[in-house]
Amino acid sequence: xxxxxxxxxxxxxxxxxxxxxxxxxxxxxxxxxxxxxxxxxxxxxxxxxxxxxxxxxxxxxxxxxxxxxxxxxxxxxxxxxxxxxxxxxxxxxxxxxxxxxxxxxxxxxxxxxxxxxxxxxxxxxxxxxxxxxxxxxxxxxxxxxxxxxxxxxxxxxxxxxxxxxxxxxxxxxxxxxxxxxxxxxxxxxxxxxxxxxxxxxxxxxxxxxxxxxxxxxxxxxxxxxxxxxxxxxxxxxxxxxxxxxxxxxxxxxxxxxxxxxxxxxxxxxxxxxxxxxxxxxxxxxxxxxxxxxxxxxxxxxxxxxxxxxx
Amino acid sequence: xxxxxxxxxxxxxxxxxxxxxxxxxxxxxxxxxxxxxxxxxxxxxxxxxxxxxxxxxxxxxxxxxxxxxxxxxxxxxxxxxxxxxxxxxxxxxxxxxxxxxxxxxxxxxxxxxxxxxxxxxxxxxxxxxxxxxxxxxxxxxxxxxxxxxxxxxxxxxxxxxxxxxxxxxxxxxxxxxxxxxxxxxxxxxxxxxxxxxxxxxxxxxxxxxxxxxxxxxxxxxxxxxxxxxxxxxxxxxxxxxxxxxxxxxxxxxxxxxxxxxxxxxxxxxxxxxxxxxxxxxxxxxxxxxxxxxxxxxxxxxxxxxxxxxxxxxxxxxxxxxxxxxxxxxxxxxxxxxxxxxxxxxxxxxxxxxxxxxxxxxxxxxxxxxxxxxxxxxxxxxxxxxxxxxxxxxx
Numbered sequence: 019x020x021x022x023x024x025x026x027x028x029x030x031x032x033x034x035x036x037x038x039x040x041x042x043x044x045x046x047x048x049x050x051x052x053x054x055x056x057x058x059x060x061x062x063x064x065x066x067x068x069x070x071x072x073x074x075x076x077x078x079x080x081x082x083x084x085x086x087x088x089x090x091x092x093x094x095x096x097x098x099x100x101x102x103x104x105x106x107x108x109x110x111x112x113x114x115x116x117x118x119x120x121x122x123x124x125x126x127x128x129x130x131x132x133x134x135x136x137x138x139x140x141x142x143x144x145x146x147x148x149x150x151x152x153x154x155x156x157x158x159x160x161x162x163x164x165x166x167x168x169x170x171x172x173x174x175x176x177x178x179x180x181x182x183x184x185x186x187x188x189x190x191x192x193x194x195x196x197x198x199x200x201x202x203x204x205x206x207x208x209x210x211x212x213x214x215x216x217x218x219x220x221x222x223x224x225x226x227x228x229x230x231x232x233x234x235x236x237x238x239x240x241x242x243x244x245x246x247x248x249x250x251x252x253x254x255x256x257x258x259x260x261x262x263x264x265x266x267x268x269x270x271x272x273x274x275x276x277x278x279x280x281x282x283x284x285x286x287x288x289x290x291x292x293x294x295x296x297x298x299x300x301x302x303x304x305x306x307x308x309x310x311x312x313x314x315x316x317x318x319x320x321x322x323x324x325x326x327x328x
Numbered sequence: 329x330x331x332x333x334x335x336x337x338x339x340x341x342x343x344x345x346x347x348x349x350x351x352x353x354x355x356x357x358x359x360x361x362x363x364x365x366x367x368x369x370x371x372x373x374x375x376x377x378x379x380x381x382x383x384x385x386x387x388x389x390x391x392x393x394x395x396x397x398x399x400x401x402x403x404x405x406x407x408x409x410x411x412x413x414x415x416x417x418x419x420x421x422x423x424x425x426x427x428x429x430x431x432x433x434x435x436x437x438x439x440x441x442x443x444x445x446x447x448x449x450x451x452x453x454x455x456x457x458x459x460x461x462x463x464x465x466x467x468x469x470x471x472x473x474x475x476x477x478x479x480x481x482x483x484x485x486x487x488x489x490x491x492x493x494x495x496x497x498x499x500x501x502x503x504x505x506x507x508x509x510x511x512x513x514x515x516x517x518x519x520x521x522x523x524x525x526x527x528x529x530x531x532x533x534x535x536x537x538x539x540x541x542x543x544x545x546x547x548x549x550x551x552x553x554x555x556x557x558x559x560x561x562x563x564x565x566x567x568x569x570x571x572x573x574x575x576x577x578x579x580x581x582x583x584x585x586x587x588x589x590x591x592x593x594x595x596x597x598x599x600x601x602x603x604x605x606x607x608x609x610x611x612x613x614x615x616x617x618x619x620x621x622x623x624x625x626x627x628x629x630x631x632x633x634x635x636x637x638x639x640x641x642x643x644x645x646x647x648x649x650x651x652x653x654x655x656x657x658x659x660x661x662x663x664x665x666x667x668x669x670x671x672x673x674x675x676x677x678x679x680x681x682x683x684x685x686x687x688x689x690x691x692x693x694x695x696x697x698x699x700x701x702x703x704x705x706x707x708x709x710x711x712x713x714x715x716x717x718x719x720x721x722x
Contacts, residue, residue, distance in 0.1 A: 061532040065397065066539075073541045083539035086529045089539030090396055091419055097390035099357055100383050101397025101405075106530055108352045108381040108403060117532060137393065140386030 023218060028056050028327045032084070039082035041139055042076040044247030046237035046254065047071045049211045051124060054151055055085070057221035060120040063102060064088070067095035069130030070160040070239075071153065093133040095123040095149055096141035105145045116324070120225050121148040126237075127168035128158045131194050142201045142230040149224045149231040152194065155239035163242040167192040168264075171310050174294045180183045180242075185297055185306060190313055198232040199268040205231040207267035207276075211238075212255035216276050223269075236263045244293025256288040261318040266325065273324040282318070329633050331509040331576070338466075338501035341473035341508060342408070342434045342494070343368035347378055348516035349480055351432075352403035352523065353361040355383035355394030360446045361498040362436040366408055392420035399429035402528025404480065411438035414452045418459075424491045425460030426554065427538060428526075430483035431491040433461075434476060437599070437650075438498040439686040441558040447687020448498035450598065450651040453627075454660040459505075462492040462556055462561055463628040467584075467602050470508040472496040474578060475625075477511070480520045481568045482559035487560050488521060489526060491556050495627075497600040499687060515575040526722065558629040563625050584623040585638055587613065591620030593702035594639060594676070596665050597648040598624060601683070601690040608695035619699050624661070634667035643706040645669075646655040646698045650684045658715050680715040694718050 025029040034055040041048045047070060055062060063086045066072040072089045075082040088097040099121050109256040125134055138150060157175050159162040165187050166309040172186040180186050182208040199206040204227045209217040217235065236257055239252040245253055257263035258277060262285060265277040286307065289295040298307045322328045336344070341681060343365045346354075355367040383398070385391040388409055399405040409417065424431050437453050439445040447719045457463060464479060466472040472494060479492040496502060511519075527536045542550060562582055569580035586606050588594060595605050602623040612619045622638060624630070639645055647666075649659025656663065662680040669675040681698055685688040697718060705711055 061403075063529055063532075072539075075535045078540040078542040078546055081540065083537050084535060086532065086535045088397065088400055088529055088535045089537075090393055090423055094390060094393035094420075097355075097385060097393035098397035100385070100390070101353065101394035101399070102401040102529055103397075104355070104381045104383050104394070105353050105398040105401035105403045105405075108379070109401075109530065111381075112379070115530060119530065119532060136386060137390050140390055143386070144383065313492040 023215065031056050034062070034084045035075065036082045036084060040077065041070065042241060044240045044250050046155065046211055046239065046250045049154050049250065050151070050235050050237055053211060053214055053217050054122065054221050057119060058225055060118055061085070062120050062122055065090070065095045065102065065123040065295070067123070067125035067134055068092035069126035069129050070240055071124055071126065073160060092129050092136045095129060095134060097137040099123045099148050100141045100144065100146045103148055119251055120214050123148060123150045125152055126151070126160070127152060127156060127164045130185070131168045132166050134157035139201065142198065142203050142232065147228055147230070148223070149233065149297040150230070152234045153237035154234055155237040155242060156211070157192070157242050159239045159242045168194065171313060172295060172298050172306050174297060180297045185303055186294070195234045202271070203230045203232060205267065205269050208234045208263065208265060210236045210254040210258050210260045210265060212251050212258060213265055213277055220267060220276070242294065245291050249291065253288065253291065256283065256303040259283045260285045260288040262288050262313065262314050264318060264321055266321060273321070275321060275325045275327055278327065285314050292318060331511060333509055335505050335507055337503050337505050338469040338472045338496050339436065339503065340368060341469040342476050342496070343372070344510060345473045345476035346406060347372045347514070348511070348513050349404070349406070349477065349520050350378045350517070351380050351382050351406045353398035353400065353405050354407055355385050355391045355631060356407045357385050357388045357391040357409070357413060359388065359410045361502045362408045362410040362413065362434065364502065365434055365436070365498055369550055388416040391421060392417040392424065395431045396420060396424050396429055398429065398668045399424070399431050400427065400529045402525035402530050404484070404523040406433065406575055408434035408436065410436045411452045414456055415440060421456055421459040421461060423539070428489040429491060430489050432476070432479045433491065433493050433597070435449070435495045436498045436502045445686040446498070448500050450487060450649070453495045455494065455658065457628050460490070461464065461628060462490055463495060463626070465493060465495045465557040465598050465621060465625055465627050466501070467599055468501060468508070469506045473503060473508065473510070474572065474576060474580065477516055477519065478568050478572050478580070481571070482561070482565055484523065485564050485568070486524070488557060488564055490557060490561070495599065499530065500600045511576055519571065519575050519678045534611060538624050550682040561629050562626060562631050562634070580625065582626045582634055583638070586621040586623070588620035588622060588638060590618055591642060592618040593644045593699065593706050594620045594622060594642045595646050595648060595695065595698060596622045596624070596639070596661065598627070598650065598661060601648065601650065604690055604692055605695045608692050608699065617699070617703060619702070630664045630668070632664070632668040635665065636647065636672055639665070639669060640672040640675045644679070644702045645676040646679045646681060646702050647682045648683050648698065652682050652685070677709060677711055679705065679711050679713070682715070682717045683719055688719055691719065
């Protein structure tokens, strides 16, 4: 029976990623993993791309995963899970497995937007019954905060450091959620740990849909974002309320904004608490800030139009 | 048991063996000259002649990643590739073997780019020789077929659980029609047996974690364990060969020794070129020259003791390599043969020839050239050129 969607009921469920893992305190990723796994009423088999989550949750001979879990390499969580899911289909057809098992891949933005992009695209096109969850913290945090194609415009990283000539990342981030939706898969969504009910609902919905699903979830990283260790939820909330990280879903081609802020906050509210954007508030960079706000406004406008909620 | 005599290509024979084995899952990607194997196999899938579920991946890297996922999930898995495909799988080859997954892969040997060349040589397989896989090399379609069937038994042996590569020469074997014998479907099925899963990922009641991070405190022990398992492989390969003989009436060892017992000089050579060389050896024998040949079958793990003992009585040995090891002094096969003879103080004088790169024909005259030189070396004990390219423009 499906667990009712209340905190009281969810809190009775077993946490499938145990405490004692070695993620940094205040990291958004394990919060997301716990929420995703709590949302499921099915047994889950997970694949994990190389990255923070992977290196910190399964250090031999310990594992924080109470569910079957496989890490293969950096760029192939989707391809690896394709193989697992295909073997499941085979064994089920042969009557050797009777349970309904669901498959979830977890990858960071590096392992998803960049090096794992082809593997992800291939798995989605082949139609494997799996949910791919990208926990997007906006850089290669595991190797020490290098820019990825998910790194936001203007962000200071160790490979696009702010200098006298360059003021952080010159390019805007890749809109992966849109790209995944363009695969015409049955379900694509964007979520944030600040809006747990929205996130859990989306995972539940995704797991009920047969075929390939993709969710992009914002994952604050206080090391990379240079923010406080206790503000992951607050920052992800600001990301949503400024419409930097809109919450929406695309189900069978129909776009729906799942959370529309009553009052859209200025982007600066999200940027200001983060050290990686500090230089954008320095004299001379007013234009960058303006550009960034325009990018967010434009994208939000597209989204409202696409969802018919202009 | 009725053997069926057929005229087929190497690829056709491998695909036929795979049909008979009927693996659970295959993840594959097309590449010349291996494409043909999976093309034939997927037609078996489409026609319901096998129960295999396919993952038609978007690259070889994903194909091997899918094989790894499927194998860890708990079932029998196979694939095929060549050259650039194997190169793209590189990272995954070590992950498959390090995770102790019994995947079987046909490697249709082809040259590596650049310059781009689709024809047969051993650069691909040789480059992957130390990635923790077992390698079986095959002279002809019959051996490729027989090795493919035996590979599943070796890989899935409870004391092994390692991936196996079955190597056959691109085009020369993969695309040439030969006479060979097929074994009866049921005999193959019984020989291979049912797959036994070890720590399957899909066992929800007993969750396992695959692919942990291991720090310097334990990484080395895992590597040593892998090396120790490799050391058991030759014995198991021989056991499997004995069982195979019962269904096929064909004998297999770790290598083939051809007219070596009373030989004074010998050639060491892999795969299809061994056939040509054996013919040439026969004609030299008719002239009273005591020449012989050794053709390794199990190349990884390399049976150093057995091969050293087989060659130690010779006066001179020429190792012919269909790949070069750039920057190393000699070809890869030569290096292992030299190592196998190192403990034998009065062993043969060695020389090394590089031949047949990128599909260049290996002709009887090349074997004749090598044997004539060996006759001279045996007489004088002196080698003029330790290593040279043959059949090449100056």
